[in-house]
Amino acid sequence: MWRELQPIGRHPGTGGYRRFAWGGADLECRDWFREQAEARGLVYELDRNGNQWAWLGDPAAGDAVVTGSHLDSVPDGGAFDGPLGVVSSFAALDELRARGVRFTKPLGIVNFGDEEGARFGLACVGSRLSAGQLTVDQAHRLTDADGVTLPRAMEAAGYDPEAIGPDRERLARIGAFVELHVEQGRALDITGDRVGVASAIWPHGRWRFDFRGEANHAGTTRLADRHDPMLSYAESVLAARREARLAGAVATFGKISVEPNGVNAIPSLVRGWLDSRAADQATLDTVVDGIERAAREYAEAQGVRLDVVRESFTPVVEFDHALRDEIARILGADEDAELKVPVLGTGAGHDAGILSGTVPTAMLFVRNPTGVSHSPAEYAAEDDCVAGVTALADVLEGLARR
Structure with a gap:
């Protein structure tokens, strides 16, 4: 077989x-x-x-x-x-x-x-x-x-x-x-x-993080003038690792979608999917809340809008x-x-x-x-x-x- x-x-x-x-x-x-x-x-x-x-x-x-x-x-x-x-x-x-x-x-x-x-x-x-x-x-x-x-x-x-x-x-x-x-x-x-x-x-679930910024030229746009959602996403990935480690849980951004997805273009949208799991509900809530809070802080600092959608959850x-x-x-x-x-x-x-x-x-x-x-x-x-x-x-x- x-x-x-x-x-x-x-x-x-x-x-x-x-x-x-x-x-x-x-x-x-x-x-x-x-x-x-x-x-x-x-x-x-x-x-x-x-x-x-x-x-x-x-x-x-x-x-x-x-x-x-x-x-x-x-x-x-x-x-x-x-x-x-x-x-x-x-x-x-x-x-x-x-x-x-x-x-x-x-x-x-x-x-x-x-x-x-x-x-x-x-x-x-x-x-x-x-x-x-x-x-x-x-x-x-x-x-x-x-x-x-x-x-x-x-x-x-x-x-x-x-x-x-x-x-x-x-x-x-x-x-x-x-x-x-x-x-x-x-x-x-x-x-x-x-x-x-x-x-x-x-308990475990999947959350979609939509970071919406401003598309622009990668070679001519000053760093100070950028609203780059990729930066907010990257910082959120690190936040997920930090929050999970502190709580004894796991959290993973394992899937990403980028628009317009050009090598020489600052993205207008970075969509990342978070998978997080913990031994109990309270711990899982703490981890996901901490990740979302950090992601919103990073997004605000970069002039990026963030929407978070829970796509699935299993208690x-x-x-x-x-x-x-x-x-x-x-x-x-x-x-x-x-x-x-x-x-x-x-x-x-x-x-x-x-x-x-x-x-x-x-x-x-x-x-x-x-x-x-x-x-x-x-x-x-x-x-x-x-x-x-x-x-x-x-x-x-x-x-x-x-």
Whole structure:
């Protein structure tokens, strides 16, 4: 499975993946998912929001145990973020069948669409729509960098954009959702554990900072006469690092758009996107408020106007404690067990976090020895991936037979 997925959407120059929602590589990944489902004799479904499902047993029976993740990527992303969870889900099912396990509940595997938000700027679009956290009107207004709206992109890919919307009946069938994911940090590498259980997802959001100045000639305009929004933006980037460091949080300006974007022109507009995350809401508010306050001071000093728009926000997600504790018991997380499973928080958002308000959810993490993610350098050793599959199979067996 891994070898089949490996070349899809991989850029020959960077070695990273460019699997963006409703684009060619994403559609190839979707075809791969359907082929894997059909090869195993599973019932394949495509829901109204473009999420793919594969079922063993009748999902209408309810109290289903579901696992899965996503197959899309960030620009030049790594091979493991998302796909590891989907591949491991099919591999875990294969393992359970080899064990001769008989389930008393339906078992599902899902590929959620547009988790990364690389094309339309909003993460977890597929799961947000299903959970009712993104309205149809909001979804229809999502637009990519080329001016293509989400409905147009879906339609071009052969999907019906008029069908999107809340899918509470489908989610009501699910008794537990468990997402396996490569760890996006080094906590497991530091402790020497191959697999961990998630406790919570930090609150996080994305803010757009629009610095509006005055376009002018880069060679003839005196420094004293300039209203250069790039200076205000650059100073705000440094402020983000300072505020995050002081608060023990993270803040990143990772995307920028410049107009008119000429080498010999002072910009008229610099638009930067801030991503910030913290262990609790109060800390996150302190960091973002501090960055905005500093940015406004810099903008005023340069004669630049600043507008700040919060484009998305996800509050702290505490995964279902009962489900988390049950998974820990299944994996033998007691002092006498050979496998001790650490419980750790994460600053990364996931579909499991979106669903947590509707469905009991949990996450498993597989060790990432470098801690690098959203990069071609993202990596997990094969034996750790196998340990993840085994852990996921044990969890699914325990949950589907309880």
